[in-house]
Amino acid sequence: MGVTLAELASRCQAEYRGDPHWVIERVATLEQAGPHDLGFVVGDKYRDLLDATAAGAVILHPRDAGRFRGNLLLSENPRLVFTRAASILHAAPPAVPGRHPTAVIDATADIAADAAIGPHAVIEAGARIGSGAVIGAGCVIGREASIGAGSRLHPHVTVTERCVIGARCILHPGAVIGSDGFGYAIDGARWEKTPQLGRVVIGDDVEIGANTTIDRGALGDTVIENGVKLDNLIQIAHNVVIGEDTAIAACVGIAGSTRIGKRCTIAGQAGVVGHIEIADDVHILGAAVVSHSIPQPGRYAGFPLEPYADWLRNAVRMRQLDEMAQRLRALEKKLKKLSEGGDYIE
C-alpha cells in the first residue's frame, strides 16, 4: 500500500525527478533506508550519507539535486515535504469509534456517534465530545467541558469543568487543562484561596505536550489561540493569552495574565513574568527571563532580558569577569602611582 513517486510529489507539493511509478512505502534515515524508502537530508553533515544510501528516493533542496543520482523529491522546503510524506505514508490508524465498556459516561454527555472513548475514561455531565474525537485511556473530561471534532487526547489527560478544546487538537499524556490558578488573598500571614471561576479556551489545531499544565482563568479565561504548539512540562498560569501559531518549547513557565503575541517562539526553560505583553513575532532564547513587556518583534535573550545581539556581546564577557576585575585593580594601582608623581615602572 505504498504511494508512487509521482503521486507523493503531487500530494506533497514537491517536484520529482526519476521514475514516476516507483513505489515508496515509508520514510527512513539515509543509513537505514531501503529501495522503497524515502530518505531525508538536512544540513551539511548528512550529505556524505547520500553516496552510500540505498534509499529508493530522497528529498533534497533543488540546489543539492546534483548530489544524488536516484529518484528525488525536490523542494525549497525539504522539511515540509518530509513532514507531508511521512504523514501520508505513516498515517496513524484511525481509532475505532465507540465507547469502551469500562468508560464511565454521564447520561447527559453529548458524544458524537463516531467518537472513540477509551477504557477507564470518565466523561462527566453535560460534556461534549465532537465528531471523530479520540479520548484516550483514563482521560477525565469534566462537567460541561467540550472537546472539538477530530481532537485526540492521549491517555491520562485531564480537562476540567467547562473548559473548551477546539478541533484537531492533540493532547499528550498527563496534560492538565483547567487546574485552578494560583490565586490567593492574604489575611495577615494566612493565604485565602480565591475561587478560580474562568475557563481554559483552546482553539483549533493546538498541540499540548506531556504533563503540561494550563490553569483556568480567575475571572476571565485563559486562552490558547489556533495553531499554538506547546511542548512538554510547560506551565501556563491563569488568564494568560497565547496568540496564534506561537510555539513554546519544554519547561517554560508563563506567569499570570501575560499576553503573548502571534507567531512567537519561546525556547526551553525560559520564563515569562506575569501581567506583561509580548508583541507578535518575538523570539525568546532558551533560559531567558522575560521580565518586562516586549513591544517590538525580534530576538531576545538573557536575564535581565536584552536584544539577542546585545546579549551575545555581553554574555561572552561573563567568562572574562574575573580577568576584568583584576585588570581594573591593576589600573587603579598604576594610576595611583602615576597620580602620586612617583616613577612608574611596569
Add this chain to the structure above:
Amino acid sequence: MGVTLAELASRCQAEYRGDPHWVIERVATLEQAGPHDLGFVVGDKYRDLLDATAAGAVILHPRDAGRFRGNLLLSENPRLVFTRAASILHAAPPAVPGRHPTAVIDATADIAADAAIGPHAVIEAGARIGSGAVIGAGCVIGREASIGAGSRLHPHVTVTERCVIGARCILHPGAVIGSDGFGYAIDGARWEKTPQLGRVVIGDDVEIGANTTIDRGALGDTVIENGVKLDNLIQIAHNVVIGEDTAIAACVGIAGSTRIGKRCTIAGQAGVVGHIEIADDVHILGAAVVSHSIPQPGRYAGFPLEPYADWLRNAVRMRQLDEMAQRLRALEKKLKKLSEGGDYIE
C-alpha cells in the same frame, strides 16, 4: 439564590455603602458585570472602567470610595473581600457522598461514610479517607495512606503508601505525593538505589498544584506544614521541610534535606540547593538560585544569590558588560601611553 449587599458585607468583614437589600448573585469583571454582579478593581489601570461598569456593586478601598456612585463594599483589603465574596457566591457544589461502583477499594480501608470516592479510584489496604473528603476520578491512595477530613483530590492524584494529607487540602490533577527520593550509593560507576523509607506528611489547608511532585523521605519524612501553597510543576525532594504559610510558584525545584521557614515566598523557576536552611519571611525572586543558607529574612535574587537591592544594582550592569570591557581596554591603552611619558592625545 443571591446574597444581599448587607449580608455579603457582614460575611466578608467589609463595610458597605448603598442599598443593603440589593441582591448580588455572582462576581464578574467590571466590563462584563451586570446589575446583580459584584465587580472588583485592583490597581490604577482598572479605575477608568468604573465609570462605564454596569456592576450592581463594586469592591473598593475606602480611599477610592469617591470614584463610584453605586453600591460598594469597602475594605482596606479589597482582594480579601473579593476572595470571600467569590467563595460565598460561587461555592463549589458539594460532592455527593458515596463510592462509585468502578472504584477499587480494599476491604481494610477506613473510609468516612460521607466521603466521595470517584470513578476508577483505587484505595489500597489500610488507607484512611476522612469525613467529607473527595477522591477524584482515577486517584490512587496507597497502602495505609491517610487523607484528612474535607480534603479534595482532583483526578489522577497519586498518594503513595503511608503518606499523610491533612484536613481541607486541595490537590490538583496529576500531583504525585510520595514518589521515591533520588537517593543512591555509588559502587564504582554503578548507582545502587537507597530504599526511601520515610513518608510525606502534609498539614492542614495545604494546596498542591497540577503535576507537582513531592518525594518521600529517605529515613525521616518530607514535611509540608499547615497552610503551605504550592503551584504547578514543582519538585520537592526527599526530607525537605516547608514551614507554615509559605507559598511557592510554579516550576520551582527544592533539593533534598533543605528546610524552608514560615511565611516565605519563592517565585517561579527558582531553585534551592539541598541541605540548607532558609529563615522565616524570606522572599526569593523568580529564577534565582539559592545556593547557601539564608539566615536573615528579606528579599533575595540572582545566581549567585544576593539581597534584592544589590541584585538590582548589579543586574543592570549585565547589559553593560561589553561596554565596560571596551572602556577598560581603552583605559589600559591610555595609561600605557601616559606611563611611557609620551604625549597623550585623546
Add this chain to the structure above:
Amino acid sequence: MGVTLAELASRCQAEYRGDPHWVIERVATLEQAGPHDLGFVVGDKYRDLLDATAAGAVILHPRDAGRFRGNLLLSENPRLVFTRAASILHAAPPAVPGRHPTAVIDATADIAADAAIGPHAVIEAGARIGSGAVIGAGCVIGREASIGAGSRLHPHVTVTERCVIGARCILHPGAVIGSDGFGYAIDGARWEKTPQLGRVVIGDDVEIGANTTIDRGALGDTVIENGVKLDNLIQIAHNVVIGEDTAIAACVGIAGSTRIGKRCTIAGQAGVVGHIEIADDVHILGAAVVSHSIPQPGRYAGFPLEPYADWLRNAVRMRQLDEMAQRLRALEKKLKKLSEGGDYIE
C-alpha cells in the same frame, strides 16, 4: 525476621565489630534508633549524635571506628553499606502475581504468568510484560510496547506504542515514555506536525522519576542506556541518547538529538541544547545551560557554560558588577584629569 550483625556484614560486604549474633531489624536515624536498629552517620555534623544514640549498631568509616563503642559495620563506603542493609532489611513486599479483574488487557498481549497487573491498568494489543514485572494501578502500556522482567511501574505511568523498557527498571507515578517529539515543519506561519515515528528504548536498571517525560524519536529512537537514573519532572526530547550510568537531577531539560556520555551527572534545573555531544564523565552544575558540545570530561557550570573553576572565579564578580562599574567610571575621570595635565587631587 531480623538479620544478625555478622550476616548483614557479609551480605553488605562490610567488616563488623561487636556481637556477631546481635539481631538488626531495621535502619533508623541515630536519634530514633533503638537496640535492634542500624544507624547511619554521614558527615561531621552527625558525629555528636553518636554519643547519645541507642542504636544497636552503627555504620562507620574505619577512620571513625573509635568514635563508637557499640556494634559496628565498617566500610570505606558507608553509604553503600547503608543502602545494601536498608535494601535487605526493608525489602518491598513482592507484588502478588496476577491480573486485577478491572485491568483491560488485549487478548494478543503477551504477559508473563508471574507478572502483576494492577487495577484499571490498560495493556494494548501485542504488548509484552516480562516475568515478575509489576504494572501499577491505572498504567497504560501501548500497542506492542515491551516491559522487561522485574520492572516496576508505579501508578499512572504511560508507555506508548512500540516503546521498550528493559529489565529491573523503576518508573514513578505519572512518568510518560514515548510522547511525540516536538517536531514541525513550517509552511508560512503555520506549523505542520512531523510524524514522530521512532521509539523510546530504555535499557536495564533504569529509574525514571515522577512526571518525567521522554519523547519518542522522530525517525530513529530516543535511547536511555543501562543504569541511567532520572529524577522527577525531567524532559528528554526526541532522539536524545543518554549513556550508561548517567544520573540527572530534577527539572532538567535535554533538547532534541543531543548525545550525553556515560557516567555523567547533571544537577537540578540545568538545560542542555539540542544537537550537541557531551563526553563521558562530564558533571554539570545546577541551573547551568549547556549550549555547546563538551568534548572533555570535567565539571562545568554557568550560562554561558565554562569549566567549574573558572565559573567560580567569575560568578563571585557578578556581585561586584556595580562596584566595578563605579570604579571604572572613577578611573576614567582621574585619567582624564591626568591626561589634561591638570593637578590631580583625589
